[in-house]
Amino acid sequence: MNFDLNEIRQQITQVDRSLLKLLSERHRLALDVARSKEITQKSLRDVEREQQLLRELVQFAENHHYQLEAQYITQIFQRIIEDSVLTQQVYLQKKLNQQREQNIHIAFLGKRGSYSHLAARNYATRYQEELVEISCDSFSQVFEQVQAGEADYGILPLENTTSGSINEVYDLLQHTELSLVGELAYPIKHCVLVNSQQNLTEIDTLYSHPQVIQQCSNFIRTLDRIHIEYCESSSHAMQLVASLNKPNIAALGNADGGNLYGLQVLKTDIANQQNNITRFIIVAKQPIVVAPQIHTKTLLLMTTNKQQVGSLVDALLVFKKHNINMTKLESRPIYGQTWDEMFYLEIDANINNPSVQIALEELRQYSNYLKILGCYPSEIVKPVDVT
Numbered sequence: 431m432n433f434d435l436n437e438i439r440q441q442i443t444q445v446d447r448s449l450l451k452l453l454s455e456r457h458r459l460a461l462d463v464a465r466s467k468e469i470t471q472k473s474l475r476d477v478e479r480e481q482q483l484l485r486e487l488v489q490f491a492e493n494h495h496y497q498l499e500a501q502y503i504t505q506i507f508q509r510i511i512e513d514s515v516l517t518q519q520v521y522l523q524k525k526l527n528q529q530r531e532q533n534i535h536i537a538f539l540g541k542r543g544s545y546s547h548l549a550a551r552n553y554a555t556r557y558q559e560e561l562v563e564i565s566c567d568s569f570s571q572v573f574e575q576v577q578a579g580e581a582d583y584g585i586l587p588l589e590n591t592t593s594g595s596i597n598e599v600y601d602l603l604q605h606t607e608l609s610l611v612g613e614l615a616y617p618i619k620h621c622v623l624v625n626s627q628q629n630l631t632e633i634d635t636l637y638s639h640p641q642v643i644q645q646c647s648n649f650i651r652t653l654d655r656i657h658i659e660y661c662e663s664s665s666h667a668m669q670l671v672a673s674l675n676k677p678n679i680a681a682l683g684n685a686d687g688g689n690l691y692g693l694q695v696l697k698t699d700i701a702n703q704q705n706n707i708t709r710f711i712i713v714a715k716q717p718i719v720v721a722p723q724i725h726t727k728t729l730l731l732m733t734t735n736k737q738q739v740g741s742l743v744d745a746l747l748v749f750k751k752h753n754i755n756m757t758k759l760e761s762r763p764i765y766g767q768t769w770d771e772m773f774y775l776e777i778d779a780n781i782n783n784p785s786v787q788i789a790l791e792e793l794r795q796y797s798n799y800l801k802i803l804g805c806y807p808s809e810i811v812k813p814v815d816v817t
């Protein structure tokens with residue numbers, strides 16, 4: 431038995447490299463699968479195959495006495511499968527929409543290090559593009575930059591698992607000519623960021639964006655006599671705290687962003703909910719076509735006839751009749767029309783599918799106004815249930 435730490439660590443490094451090599455091999459095979467499905471038009475996701483695969487892996491480990499927990503195996507392979515599905519999606523979408531740009535200009539709220547910036551980086555990486563950053567001061571500026579052709583895409587947060595819908599973005603969608611072309615789920619991990627390692631009790635002022643403050647309200651309530659300074663974005667807050675360089679102030683933001691401004695993490699994981707994820711949408715000037723093999727979502731904007739009793743129910747029943755799953759229903763006031771409401775409906779559907787087109791035609795009978803805001807690949811890969 432060898433107990434030399436350096437030597438054992440060298441062996442671990444070797445094993446990790448072998449794992450990486452195998453992961454890259456699997457990644458390459460996923461691309462071959464995508465090419466095959468491009469020809470056969472077979473659905474990209476095969477839940478039965480995934481379940482079978484996971485069950486067999488757990489059984490295989492058990493038969494070989496690997497001493498690895500079933501849950502551990504399942505979680506790791508669910509993550510691997512997620513990468514495989516998204517890799518295939520990107521391949522099919524790039525082929526179909528003939529994206530040839532070397533780099534993509536993405537407009538986002540805030541400065542470098544904001545959550546929107548980190549999500550934009552993620553989106554560009556997923557599509558294997560070089561990101562050209564276009565930092566904006568407001569959500570409306572993100573829309574304007576894309577409209578003006580300064581940016582290819584705009585990235586905007588639509589909802590968060592802790593604080594819910596981002597109304598301002600929903601309202602801006604009411605008036606835009608842009609189309610939704612994608613979505614992205616980004617895990618949000620809020621931290622307290624400071625200039626130097628001080629004690630939490632020395633802090634009397636917190637700087638951040640209102641959404642972040644709301645998402646960390648339980649933690650903030652535990653602090654004595656704290657003053658809140660609202661900022662345009664969490665990155666503005668981080669930059670301000672870094673430039674003021676005072677011991678009594680802190681920014682709430684993410685560790686990666688804080689790092690860009692030379693801030694240190696004083697406390698991590700301060701959000702009310704551990705599972706704090708923001709769903710971003712990606713907007714562009716032109717709509718995209720989504721390959722039929724891909725799990726697709728469509729966002730609709732609709733008003734119903736208020737004079738007609740049960741008009742919203744009638745509208746929603748159209749989806750039931752056509753076996754279309756609705757993933758979200760949101761309502762927002764219409765400015766200038768007191769008590770009138772605009773409905774946002776997100777459905778699991780591809781508008782190029784003839785049966786979906788029939789359903790949308792039927793929906794028009796129950797709506798005064800109906801607009802397709804966009805049809806886009808769902809980039810949220812729900813893990814299969816293997817219990």
Ligand SMILES: C=C(O[C@@H]1C=C(C(=O)O)C=C[C@H]1O)C(=O)O
Binds near residue numbers: 463479
């Ligand atoms: C790779 C495939 O595509 C998807 C990804 C899977 C995987 O990575 O193992 C399994 C089934 C599909 O949901 C496949 O169909 O085999």
